Amino acid sequence: MKTAVKSLGSSIIDDFASQIRGELILPENSNYDDTRKVYNGMINKHPGLFVKCVDVADVIYSVNFARENNLLVAVRGGGHNAGGLGLCEDGLVIDLSGIKFIHVDTTEKTVRVGGGNLWGEVDHATHPFGLAVPAGIISTTGVGGLTLGGGVGHLSRKYGLTIDNLLEADMVLADGSFVTVNANQNVDLYWAIRGGGGNFGIVTSFKFQAHPVKTVFGGPTFWPIEKTEEVMSWYHDFIMNAPDELNGFIATMVVPGPPFPEHLHNKKFVGIIWCYVGDLDKAEEAFAPIRAMNPIFEHVGPMPYPAIQTLFDGLLPPGMQWYWRADCFNDLGPEIRAQHLKFGSSIPTPLSQMHLYPISGVASRVGKEETPWAFRDANYAGVIVGVDPDPANAEKITEWCKAYWDATHPYSAGGAYSNFMMDEGQERVKASYKHNYDRLARIKKEFDPSNFFSVNQNIRPSE
Numbered sequence: 001m002k003t004a005v006k007s008l009g010s011s012i013i014d015d016f017a018s019q020i021r022g023e024l025i026l027p028e029n030s031n032y033d034d035t036r037k038v039y040n041g042m043i044n045k046h047p048g049l050f051v052k053c054v055d056v057a058d059v060i061y062s063v064n065f066a067r068e069n070n071l072l073v074a075v076r077g078g079g080h081n082a083g084g085l086g087l088c089e090d091g092l093v094i095d096l097s098g099i100k101f102i103h104v105d106t107t108e109k110t111v112r113v114g115g116g117n118l119w120g121e122v123d124h125a126t127h128p129f130g131l132a133v134p135a136g137i138i139s140t141t142g143v144g145g146l147t148l149g150g151g152v153g154h155l156s157r158k159y160g161l162t163i164d165n166l167l168e169a170d171m172v173l174a175d176g177s178f179v180t181v182n183a184n185q186n187v188d189l190y191w192a193i194r195g196g197g198g199n200f201g202i203v204t205s206f207k208f209q210a211h212p213v214k215t216v217f218g219g220p221t222f223w224p225i226e227k228t229e230e231v232m233s234w235y236h237d238f239i240m241n242a243p244d245e246l247n248g249f250i251a252t253m254v255v256p257g258p259p260f261p262e263h264l265h266n267k268k269f270v271g272i273i274w275c276y277v278g279d280l281d282k283a284e285e286a287f288a289p290i291r292a293m294n295p296i297f298e299h300v301g302p303m304p305y306p307a308i309q310t311l312f313d314g315l316l317p318p319g320m321q322w323y324w325r326a327d328c329f330n331d332l333g334p335e336i337r338a339q340h341l342k343f344g345s346s347i348p349t350p351l352s353q354m355h356l357y358p359i360s361g362v363a364s365r366v367g368k369e370e371t372p373w374a375f376r377d378a379n380y381a382g383v384i385v386g387v388d389p390d391p392a393n394a395e396k397i398t399e400w401c402k403a404y405w406d407a408t409h410p411y412s413a414g415g416a417y418s419n420f421m422m423d424e425g426q427e428r429v430k431a432s433y434k435h436n437y438d439r440l441a442r443i444k445k446e447f448d449p450s451n452f453f454s455v456n457q458n459i460r461p462s463e
């Protein structure tokens with residue numbers, strides 16, 4: 001049983017405040033309600049105390065304070081997690097948003113990034129040098145949570161998942177110690193944090209391999225939702241045999257409104273969002289088979305990499321209601337294609353959607369045990385999201401999402417990408433890590449035997 005922060009005497013909080021350079025925020029402070037907002041407006045947690053860390057020392061003092069006072073701890077990076085895992089009830093939130101720095105080494109083509117940075121900040125810093133680190137598909141996501149869970153996005157087929165590009169990290173462990181992990185130092189921890197989430201410690205600095213990416217050729221192509229089965233069948237054959245330079249994730253979705261043309265508004269589509277990172281002179285050739293499928297709409301062309309990374313930012317501002325369900329898939333056979341048509345045709349609100357991200361190309365050539373990310377041989381990481389700005393629609397989007405998942409789960413590979421899940425319990429966490437779970441549990445026992453870092457897709461210390 002954890003101690004609630006409110007039951008600590010004020011002198012204990014005052015002593016803690018005197019150790020910290022960052023800000024402490026308590027429920028009685030005027031900025032408390034703003035501070036406890038996360039990206040998903042469905043999350044409504046009431047932490048006992050926030051500590052906005054500005055340096056590694058703040059993180060160490062915070063970890064020691066929480067451990068000595070038996071507090072529940074949540075760690076917040078970008079605050080994007082669907083299940084609100086950057087917050088906890090009654091405990092201490094160690095907020096990393098003040099630990100931001102980015103250093104691009106153009107000789108090594110590496111990037112050092114603070115534990116609290118967002119991906120848009122990294123893209124901004126690397127772009128002038130013609131470099132990019134593989135991340136997700138939206139710029140407001142935190143580097144911390146996305147990286148520690150895996151990182152699936154536009155560059156996965158050419159350069160692998162984000163974790164495949166993580167060279168080193170600095171971490172504060174549950175006992176307050178500070179370690180550097182890489183291929184030569186603390187190798188078990190280095191293995192565990194490449195997919196095992198925030199279970200092992202607080203990462204204050206990441207070092208990534210960057211790649212030469214400046215202008216990409218990409219954007220969306222849409223087909224009427226009635227063509228879902230035909231387009232998905234074609235897509236599966238096409239993407240499995242496409243050059244690594246070409247990435248495209250497939251979606252069932254609604255065109256919500258501007259910036260898309262008016263005649264498409266509020267209609268349902270099967271869409272593919274492409275990103276080609278090869279030689280621009282060959283882009284038209286790469287897109288010829290896609291255009292031969294006669295999309296009803298396309299907005300594909302050359303654009304700076306940060307532009308494709310921010311394409312959805314405007315449509316998906318923070319604070320909306322989000323309900324998530326996820327699974328990985330090997331195939332897109334006729335039975336599951338029929339379910340995508342059925343549930344794609346009944347999308348309940350304009351922003352609700354389903355995405356399947358290809359796990360092929362370089363991302364699939366990393367061994368199944370090389371990192372904790374277990375589904376290297378599944379061909380897709382899928383996610384279904386019910387989304388709407390109006391809390392009155394929370395039940396409607398949740399029910400649709402659950403029913404869609406129930407109908408497609410029997411055709412899945414059995415588990416999900418952990419960053420696409422909400423809080424679905426221990427069995428689903430085990431299913432996500434599959435054959436890698438036991439090794440993660442042993443490493444957890446060695447470095448966090450009391451499960452101090454428990455507000456995450458939790459790996460329990462082995463018995």
Ligand SMILES: Cc1cc2nc3c(=O)[nH]c(=O)nc-3n(C[C@H](O)[C@H](O)[C@H](O)COP(=O)(O)OP(=O)(O)OC[C@H]3O[C@@H](n4cnc5c(N)ncnc54)[C@H](O)[C@@H]3O)c2cc1C
Nearest residue numbers: 075077078079080081086136137142144145146152198203
């Ligand atoms: C709109 C949207 C789009 C997305 N698109 C993608 C995508 O394209 N690809 C993809 O792979 N994922 C995507 N995601 C999922 C995303 O990877 C997860 O939501 C991830 O958890 C977000 O990380 P965060 O730091 O913002 O979250 P937070 O809520 O701050 O944290 C999530 C978890 O990570 C831990 N954590 C965060 N930072 C640290 C740190 N520095 N050290 C230790 N633990 C830490 C937290 O303790 C918590 O358990 C998307 C999410 C959203 C909402």
